[in-house]
Amino acid sequence: MTELKRAPLPHDFHPEVPSFTVVSEGIEPGGVLPDAQVYAAGNTSPQLRWEGFPAGTKSFAVTCFDPDAPTGSGFWHWVLFDIPASVTELPAGAGSGSFAGLPEGAVQVRNDYGSRDFGGAAPPAGERHRYVFTVYAVDSEKLGPDAEASPAVVGFNLRFHTLGRAQLIAEYEGPAAG
DSSP: OBOOOOOOOTTTTSOOOOBOEEEOSSOOTTSBOOGGGBTTTTOOOOOEEEEOOOTTOOEEEEEEEETTSTTTTOEEEEEEEEEETTOOEEOTTTTSTTOTTSOTTOEEOOOTTSSSSOOOBOOOBTBEEEEEEEEEEESSSOOSOOTTSOHHHHHHHHHHHEEEEEEEEEEEEBOOOO
């Protein structure tokens, strides 16, 4: 395994907000990301469930970000927003390109693979990367951007509309070159 200097987590420089809880049936906090969430294996978005979010939450957003990607700017694996406040769980596979399993009105933008869906982990050979799944409690029903926005524009809007945040972090190491 190649040890790299760890990049900051995506919210290290954002305003502090209350935290709440997000869990997954398939991902253990701090554990190894299952093959189901690996690009070359299952390439399936995980089941996520959240609770304890702040009063006044009007919608949610969900992202998956790799801060350790060798890009200088990380790598967005999934960006989803405008999830109604009544929805507190996404089933496994909800982030597919078919939009099955997503609540009505939810918006997915292109990830850094260039597709409008969940794109699984694919770190370079021998590198261990962190995958940060974040659920944001948002202060408006509609965040503002549309499906053509970049992850950076969505993140910019989330910076100013987040009431609370829940994170689940797992790691995955790229197979050794062979």
